[in-house]
Structure formats: structure tokens, C-alpha cells
Amino acid sequence: MHNLADLHDINIDSSPPISPLASQSVLPTHQLSDTPLANQSGEDDQDLLSDSDQLLSTELTSSPGIAFQMTPGPTSTSRKRPGEDLTQFSELVAREKKLKADEKTALLKFTKRSEAERSVIMYSEVLQLTSFMRTLTPPEVVFSIPEGLKKRIDNACFESLTEHSAAAYVTNDVPVNVVVAKLKESSFVEKITRDDKGAWDAVTSRVRAKLSDQRYLIKTAILESMFASKPKKKKGNLVEPWVPVPRESPLTILDTCVAVVNVHKAAKVKTSVELCVRVAFLRHILHKFPTIADYWELIDRELASARSKHTEPKHLSKFFVKVLEMDKKEFGEVEISNE
Known part of the structure; x- marks a missing residue:
């Protein structure tokens, strides 16, 4: 039990102290009062949100004990993911299809190409095959002798x-x-x-x-x-x-x-x-x-x-x-x- 005289030494405000992050996130009162409510357009709202997000990002990355990494946006620069190595799969396919040595080599080289290069190569093969098919003549109907x-x-x-x-x-x-x-x-x-x-x-x-x-x-x-x-x-x-x-x-x-x-x-x-x-x-x-x-x-x-x-x-x-x-x-x- 405390005496009445001791109440002067006790902080009667039991709410937790405001963290530096929270205090810095609160906008000054004069910024809100200087801008009439009627003139706050959607563009102004976006500016406020942008400033708030930037400030929040700074606090999160600089605060001790908080590990947070921002994900790069669509316009950010990142390292290109290396292509998948299809060597073993190509060798397996070559064995199953009983490809010749030169055909197997061509297949392995093809897998090393980029996706765009593969598309060009495959389309060129289609054109070549189409040209060859035009040179073929259908077999004549065999005459059946009565x-x-x-x-x-x-x-x-x-x-x-x-x-x-x-x-x-x-x-x-x-x-x-x-x-x-x-x-x-x-x-x-x-x-x-x-x-x-x-x-x-x-x-x-x-x-x-x-x-x-x-x-x-x-x-x-x-x-x-x-x-x-x-x-x-x-x-x-x-x-x-x-x-x-x-x-x-x-x-x-x-x-x-x-x-x-x-x-x-x-x-x-x-x-x-x-x-x-x-x-x-x-x-x-x-x-x-x-x-x-x-x-x-x-x-x-x-x-x-x-x-x-x-x-x-x-x-x-x-x-x-x-x-x-x-x-x-x-x-x-x-x-x-x-x-």
C-alpha cells in the first residue's frame, strides 16, 4: 500500500511509451491543418502514401534487430537465372531414340541455346521441311490390269x-x-x-x-x-x-x-x-x-x-x-x- 503522499512519485499514465518509429510516423499537425479537406484529391493521397511508405521502409531497414529485405520491383535490376542443364536428359533421349553420334552432338548443342535461338532454329527446320515436301510428288495410282x-x-x-x-x-x-x-x-x-x-x-x-x-x-x-x-x-x-x-x-x-x-x-x-x-x-x-x-x-x-x-x-x-x-x-x- 502506498501513501497518498507517494502518489506524486508514481506515473499514473500506464500506456506504453511511444516508440521512435511511431513518433516519427505521425505527421505534423500543421501539415494537416494547412491543407483544406475539400482540396485533398486522389493525387494528394498518393503523395502522402508514398512519403509514408518511404519513411516506413527507411525505419524498417535501419532499425536494429529487424531483418527485412525489400523485393525488387518490376523495374529493378536483378541477376539472370542461369539456364537449366539438360545434358543428362538429352543423353537419355538420345539413347532412347537411338540417335547417331552426330545427331546426339547436335541435340546437346541445341540444348545449350537460349530460348529465342531455339525458336529460330526450329522454325528454320520447319521451313526447310516444308520446302522439301513441295518437291515430293504423290505416288501414282497403280493400274490394276483386268x-x-x-x-x-x-x-x-x-x-x-x-x-x-x-x-x-x-x-x-x-x-x-x-x-x-x-x-x-x-x-x-x-x-x-x-x-x-x-x-x-x-x-x-x-x-x-x-x-x-x-x-x-x-x-x-x-x-x-x-x-x-x-x-x-x-x-x-x-x-x-x-x-x-x-x-x-x-x-x-x-x-x-x-x-x-x-x-x-x-x-x-x-x-x-x-x-x-x-x-x-x-x-x-x-x-x-x-x-x-x-x-x-x-x-x-x-x-x-x-x-x-x-x-x-x-x-x-x-x-x-x-x-x-x-x-x-x-x-x-x-x-x-x-x-
């Missing part, structure tokens, strides 16, 4: 190979050109226009393939007329070296002609004296060179040689008739007629 036309092509090929006056069998694509020209004149293919390149390419391709198949079958039929065995092939190659063994009873030229005609019965080619003469010539060369690889090329050369030596048609006919007589003596006499 079944009826396929049969006509096959027959025309065989008719060409069994023509007794054929000029060549393989040289300079002569038989291919002959068959295609014949087809173009045929009413059977009148639906195909002459300028339809895709259609005629498909037709020509089949002509070439069928001529090759039929030449092989004709050669085989002639070989079998003289020899007891024929070469064994697998995928076009000889399985083992072929040794021709002569037949005990070789076929006559007429029977050989029948065997050749039966290679493609659908063509309905008939045996004739002229055809027997040509088959005798084919057999004469094959009998001399039964294992030759370029048989049909040799036939073309021999035909060209005969034409150059016998320029007159009658002399050329005598030459082929002589070959037929030799065949009869070698493989058996037989009467031939066109009946």
Missing part, C-alpha cells in the same frame, strides 16, 4: 515368241515393244487411252515378265527333247552343276514343236512347217551349247549374223531349211505339213 487383259497379254507374248520370223528374243526389248504395239492396236484394250502412262507401264511390266517366263519354258521343252534330265534350279540359280545326258530316243522336230506349242495352250498356236524351221534353229544352237547362260542373247546374235550373210530373202530361207534338214538327220526323220 483378268481378261492379263490373258490377252499372255497370249500375245507367246504368239510373239513362236512367230517364225521373229527378229529377236531379248535384244533391245524388241519382243516387248512388238507385243505392246500389238496390244495398242487391239480393240481389246481400247478402254486404255494412249496417254495413260500408269496403265501402259503396268501392261509393259506384265509383258516383260511373261516373255521371260515363256522363254524359260520354251527352252526347257527343247532341252527335254534332247536330254534325259533338265537343270535343277532354286530361286533362279542352279542347285548343282548340270551334266546333260542324251535321251535314248530324242524327240523329232515335229514332236518338239508340239511340246513347245503346249507350253501355253491358251494361245492356240498351231504347228507348221515355218514354226518347225524356227524351232530347229533354236534346237541346233542349244544342242551345241546346252549349258550356256545367255542362250537367248546368243540366238539373237546368230539371227543377226544369218541376216547379214544372206541378204536376199530366198537365200535366208534356204539357210533355215538346211538347218531343218540337219535336225532331221540328228534326231529323226519326220514328215511335216501345214494341214
Whole structure:
């Protein structure tokens, strides 16, 4: 208990003392009274707030025991954040995509570029790819040969190979050109226009393939007329070296002609004296060179040689008739007629 006399020594104001910060934050009374309230615009309010904020910032940063760091504003200067290192990720992607060494190097270099540089590089690649795509032409629609036309092509090929006056069998694509020209004149293919390149390419391709198949079958039929065995092939190659063994009873030229005609019965080619003469010539060369690889090329050369030596048609006919007589003596006499 205090005495009444002691009350003079006690501060009856129990409110806490005003801190220096609070005392400095209070604006002088004369500043408020000098400015009429009616004239305080929004701009004046902003000035007052700005002054107050500046003063508060000074006190906070200078007061002991207070740790406060102001965040830089949009216009302040700060250090640029270093780019993320994508080296390990790039190497991982390169392995997953199985990139080549030079492609991996290019990818790593690309990751070191700035974002703006990457955008420019990627857009340049897009432009380059677009330019390349313009140079590409869409594949042409493959012409599907009707079944009826396929049969006509096959027959025309065989008719060409069994023509007794054929000029060549393989040289300079002569038989291919002959068959295609014949087809173009045929009413059977009148639906195909002459300028339809895709259609005629498909037709020509089949002509070439069928001529090759039929030449092989004709050669085989002639070989079998003289020899007891024929070469064994697998995928076009000889399985083992072929040794021709002569037949005990070789076929006559007429029977050989029948065997050749039966290679493609659908063509309905008939045996004739002229055809027997040509088959005798084919057999004469094959009998001399039964294992030759370029048989049909040799036939073309021999035909060209005969034409150059016998320029007159009658002399050329005598030459082929002589070959037929030799065949009869070698493989058996037989009467031939066109009946």
C-alpha cells in the first residue's frame, strides 16, 4: 500500500511509451491543418502514401534487430537465372531414340541455346521441311490390269515368241515393244487411252515378265527333247552343276514343236512347217551349247549374223531349211505339213 503522499512519485499514465518509429510516423499537425479537406484529391493521397511508405521502409531497414529485405520491383535490376542443364536428359533421349553420334552432338548443342535461338532454329527446320515436301510428288495410282487383259497379254507374248520370223528374243526389248504395239492396236484394250502412262507401264511390266517366263519354258521343252534330265534350279540359280545326258530316243522336230506349242495352250498356236524351221534353229544352237547362260542373247546374235550373210530373202530361207534338214538327220526323220 502506498501513501497518498507517494502518489506524486508514481506515473499514473500506464500506456506504453511511444516508440521512435511511431513518433516519427505521425505527421505534423500543421501539415494537416494547412491543407483544406475539400482540396485533398486522389493525387494528394498518393503523395502522402508514398512519403509514408518511404519513411516506413527507411525505419524498417535501419532499425536494429529487424531483418527485412525489400523485393525488387518490376523495374529493378536483378541477376539472370542461369539456364537449366539438360545434358543428362538429352543423353537419355538420345539413347532412347537411338540417335547417331552426330545427331546426339547436335541435340546437346541445341540444348545449350537460349530460348529465342531455339525458336529460330526450329522454325528454320520447319521451313526447310516444308520446302522439301513441295518437291515430293504423290505416288501414282497403280493400274490394276483386268483378268481378261492379263490373258490377252499372255497370249500375245507367246504368239510373239513362236512367230517364225521373229527378229529377236531379248535384244533391245524388241519382243516387248512388238507385243505392246500389238496390244495398242487391239480393240481389246481400247478402254486404255494412249496417254495413260500408269496403265501402259503396268501392261509393259506384265509383258516383260511373261516373255521371260515363256522363254524359260520354251527352252526347257527343247532341252527335254534332247536330254534325259533338265537343270535343277532354286530361286533362279542352279542347285548343282548340270551334266546333260542324251535321251535314248530324242524327240523329232515335229514332236518338239508340239511340246513347245503346249507350253501355253491358251494361245492356240498351231504347228507348221515355218514354226518347225524356227524351232530347229533354236534346237541346233542349244544342242551345241546346252549349258550356256545367255542362250537367248546368243540366238539373237546368230539371227543377226544369218541376216547379214544372206541378204536376199530366198537365200535366208534356204539357210533355215538346211538347218531343218540337219535336225532331221540328228534326231529323226519326220514328215511335216501345214494341214
